[in-house]
Amino acid sequence: MRDKRTSKFYILWNWNVMINEIRNLLECLIQEVGYSSSEAKLKAYTVTIDLLLKNQQLFEYEPEHMIARNLDVNTKEKITFFNKKSLLFIDRLTGAAGGGKRCVYRSKGVRVFLFEDGHVLTVTPHSIVDRHGLELHNEEWFGEELLTTIDDVERVVAHLNDPDDEKSRIVSEEMINILCNINAKYKKSYCLEYVLTPPDVNVMSGFSQSVRELLWEVVFSRSNSWGEADSNLCMDFLLKNDINPLPHQLLGYITAISRVTDDKEHLEQLLTKLEKRLCKKIDESVSFENIHDYFKSLYIKPVYMGELDTTDKVKSVVSDILSQFKDLVENKGLWKQFWNKDWTPKNEKSAQEIFYAVADSFCKANNIDLSPEANFGNGPVDFKFSNGYDAKVVVEMKLSTNPKIVHGYEKQLEVYKAAENTSNGIFLIIDVGQIGGKYEKVLQLKQNFPLSEVWYVNAEYKESASRRI
Structure with missing residues (x-):
């Protein structure tokens, strides 16, 4: 079932600390893309892991091996769990219909789990659904490890590549994407869900909704020391990855711009640039309450x-x-x-x-x-x-x-x-x-x-x- 808690109350630790961590992550993106900083890659990973570990409600016990030999209501699933709670950090599992009469469905690929103590585990799941039932085995590729070097981080991030895609990944961008796309928990049968995640439970968590909102709070903040080029870089990367501002954030930013300049020509230029970057990206599905909340919080003089x-x-x-x-x-x-x-x-x-x-x-x-x-x-x-x-x-x-x-x-x-x-x-x-x-x-x-x-x-x-x- 989808988590119905609002994003502002979902994060259980200090909101200001969260803002600072998000700012650090965006600054890593600026340094890595704009200034080719290798150190920014390791820092982006460290910031991301720290954010996740401070939100332990995201973690749960995940199956290590599973066998269900007959898929009927009376079958008792035989499941062995990892001995620590974990979060599915990177998921590159793919599935396809099986061949002949032996297998009706199979999946393979790479998954990376983040454990509650900060270690990561890279596995290659092999799951089969056939006339006998289900089998899932997570074969270790790399054992549990703490990623402490840039090479370690790049090796794990490389799992995000498609087989025929040799381009170099931007680590900071991938870390932002990971934070923004964590699924909400749902009640699992520990059977077909571990072949592939069904679409009806593929719902964004409250944590990721909060991260998306805070990314734009930082980008739109006038307290940043970034130049215009750095702010534009962050906007472009967020929009490219379908991380869009909420309408009340965009309206607030426009209001702030209009209050700091009396030069109508300069204001028009700023708004034109903003339109090119953002206006097309407003989430059309946003609820009426988001707009209403913006105007409720806005001080309007008589x-x-x-x-x-x-x-x-x-x-x-x-x-x-x-x-x-x-x-x-x-x-x-x-x-x-x-x-x-x-x-x-x-x-x-x-x-x-x-x-x-x-x-x-x-x-x-x-x-x-x-x-x-x-x-x-x-x-x-x-x-x-x-x-x-x-x-x-x-x-x-x-x-x-x-x-x-x-x-x-x-x-x-x-x-x-x-x-x-x-x-x-x-x-x-x-x-x-x-x-x-x-x-x-x-x-x-x-x-x-x-x-x-x-x-x-x-x-x-x-x-x-x-x-x-």
């Missing part, structure tokens, strides 16, 4: 400083929310959150959750009540912003894929306004394609009748700046 006209205050706050939302979607990469992994647009419920994540913190900072899907007896409007009984603004949101956009603006929102006894309504259109002439019809209606304010946000699929040039 928008409206007046004290008398509360209606104007609510209008001002809502206008600022919409401006921020539009900027994040159109210019800061948040548009990706409106799309599924297969690049089909998400539904309106998902769009409402993203807008709510942005709006909630603004409302708290300005003492504005925010009610999502407020029901006035004529069905729920998407959002109601209020301060007391008289000051109310209702917002109705529609995706461009919705065929009832014009009806929603002309009829639906007016019903909601009347039910809530307010003249302040806003119609928000989010364009994810297939809009046709619906937006123009809404604008024509607005010109001919005293209807509600209209906001348009472009969340269409965008290629990176480098491809658009």
Whole structure:
């Protein structure tokens, strides 16, 4: 079963120490790649082993030999375990269907186990599944050893190579990959799982999720003494290995950049570079909670400083929310959150959750009540912003894929306004394609009748700046 503990509470030792170790590992990458440092290879290995050994919850008893002669429910498996807890450190096991009638499945390759005392063991597993059952034997290639030299480390890392691949491995990069791809524990039958790991239990551990997050915390940190080239090197290597920043980390980094410069041209150059490196790599599957948590932690100053006209205050706050939302979607990469992994647009419920994540913190900072899907007896409007009984603004949101956009603006929102006894309504259109002439019809209606304010946000699929040039 997948470990459901959140990453921040999964690591059982000092968070600041973890940050320092991750920084050391990235500095090893910089030294090894940028300055051809051999010593950095050994240090990267040492840092990695230290991180793993300090998280003993990752270790468990692993089978050394196993025989199950008949694969039925009454069979008692004969298992001999290693005498110490271990972690599958490097796994190059491959499997294939067997030949003829003798064997239906077999696996072979190299595995490296890290034991809880820091020793490593390199084995060549040989497992067979046939009509008689299962056999697994781990033949020692190299006995238990402590890796203390650069040659030792490079010899073990060489196991990661494909048979026909003679390129030299970057040790620091491989150590980062190992830390970022440790599977969560699952209940094993100690049978077929040790031929190959089944896909349904091939789930990333909370530890590796934490490491991935902390790598970007360090890269984005303004306390680093690295130059721009070193930071870019780290970003490029992480992205190449599909270690991507979380959206709230990326948004926080963009916010930090904007606060340290008033030079708009320089800021635009920085953001263009950032887009080329990062924006395409946002994890589209990230949950709504990640975005919401970012805005909850962000200090947002009150928008409206007046004290008398509360209606104007609510209008001002809502206008600022919409401006921020539009900027994040159109210019800061948040548009990706409106799309599924297969690049089909998400539904309106998902769009409402993203807008709510942005709006909630603004409302708290300005003492504005925010009610999502407020029901006035004529069905729920998407959002109601209020301060007391008289000051109310209702917002109705529609995706461009919705065929009832014009009806929603002309009829639906007016019903909601009347039910809530307010003249302040806003119609928000989010364009994810297939809009046709619906937006123009809404604008024509607005010109001919005293209807509600209209906001348009472009969340269409965008290629990176480098491809658009």
